[in-house]
Amino acid sequence: MGMVQDKVVVVTGAGAGIGRDFAKAFAANGAKVVVNDLARDKESGQALAESVVAEIREAGGQAVAAVESVAEWDSAHKIVQAALDSFGRIDCIVNNAGIVRDRFIFNMSKEEWQAVVDVHLNGSFYMTRAAAPHFKSQESGSYVHMTSTSGLIGNLGQGNYSAAKMGIVGLSKSIALDMARFKVRSNCIAPWAWTAMTAGIPADTPEEKARVEKLKKMESAKIAPLAVYLASDRADKVSGQIFGVRANEIYFFSQIRMMRSMHRGDGWTPEMIADEAMPAFEASFFDNVPSMKLTPWDPV
Template sequence: MGLLDGKTILITGGGNGIGKATALMAGAMGANVVVNDLGGTLTGDDAGDAGPAESVAAEIRAAGGAAISNSDSVTDFEAVQEMIESAKKEFGGLDSIINPAGILRDGMFHKMSEDDWDSVIAVHLRGSFNVARASVEYFRDKEAGNYVFFTSTTGLIGNIGQANYGAAKLGIVGLSRILAMEGERKNIRSNVIAPFAWTRMIASIPVKDEASAQRVERMKRAMRPEQVSNLSLALCADSCDTSGQIFSVRGNEVILFSQPRPVKSMANIEGWTPESILDVCLPAMKPSMEDLGPTTSVFPYEPI
């Protein structure tokens, strides 16, 4: 008996990287898998290709599992609705959606085009809305359902040159949290994962010096897509009651992130003025403020 026997899972971005590893693992664990992948380039600026999704679905079937493929874009709401209908028609229902589909169009914000902003927001944030909105009423009707969304440390912590990506990924955190809150009474869970894994997205980051090259090589060896798949699929199990959380997977380390809560408060019974805020309030709060360090400053140690 597999952990996911009889479950049906829609996995977007399932033709490559984390999505592919998760689809193959889900099939091996007994799930029926709908493998979605546009089959496009990393920047999402081509028409796509049905081959990657079908190749993964065929591999699942060849290993004795059950899978179908789909090559539509998560940015198309009607196409996402059709993915969900296909799951119901082929496998009799849908239990979970895992949504790592994404693109990158990096660049400094002062040079970023509207198209590069809109395209990244469309795939990541609008795509996450689409898969949730197209399925949430079905999940509410059957009083069971589960979402695993993907955020990034670029959204949670920050990274230069990725304003579009960071904005989208932090937006997904807010979406997931509210889906979890609104879905609690209907047994609908939602969580997000910020993955560290060697994928074509990570491979696209420019290597500027020898130290960066060594760091990339260590990442390639130590942080693999299937390590992220383990958590993704654990969150889909019937025995999991976790919801509304932010996780990260870094090699063999599973990390639970804090969520925004007040860290310091300053009150002035006479009321603040701009001058007193500058003189008293902000200086008192400064030791509690976060610095502008990127992800590498928060995770300076080697992956386990």
């Protein structure tokens, strides 16, 4: 018996990379998997999702493909319906689908912004919303969302991606609160992995090339066990949390809470804020640095 035996799990963006690893890990742990991906092989034209389904079935697992976009309301509902039609229920949504359109804010186009937000943030909501009534009626279910340190900390040239990934954290928190009484859970994972989405990292200088070689050691398959656990009944007390996986490390992230406060009985003027409040708060200010500065890694 696997940890998610007979649970029906939808994994979006599962045609390659982290999503493919998720789909295969869920199937290996007893789940019935809906493999979602819109992409097709450039040479054969075959849907990548169908290739992953074939891999799972060859290994003795159960899976079906859903070649639909998460970025549209109707097609997201079709993905969930594929689970219901094929397996009769839905137990977990893994919101993994994603794209990047990296550009500095002063050069980013409306289309580059919209495309990333549509897939990551809107797609996560559409998939969540499509499954929510079923989770509510059966009083069980789990959401696992992919966030990123680009959102949690910040990163250069990724305003669209960072905003979407931080938005997913807020979405997950709201899901956890809204659906707690129906025994439905929601959590986030910030994955470190070398995938097609990170393959575009610049590698022009010797230092950049060395960094990329280190990143390649972050195997995407190492992230899957945490996703499987979060979907399982063993995680019934885990909701509204943010985790990370980097190779053989598992992280637990803090969340935003008030740190300091000042009070004046007669209120504040702009001058008082400048003279009193900001000097008191300044020692607690966070440095404005990209995520890689706060998450260095020396693989062993």
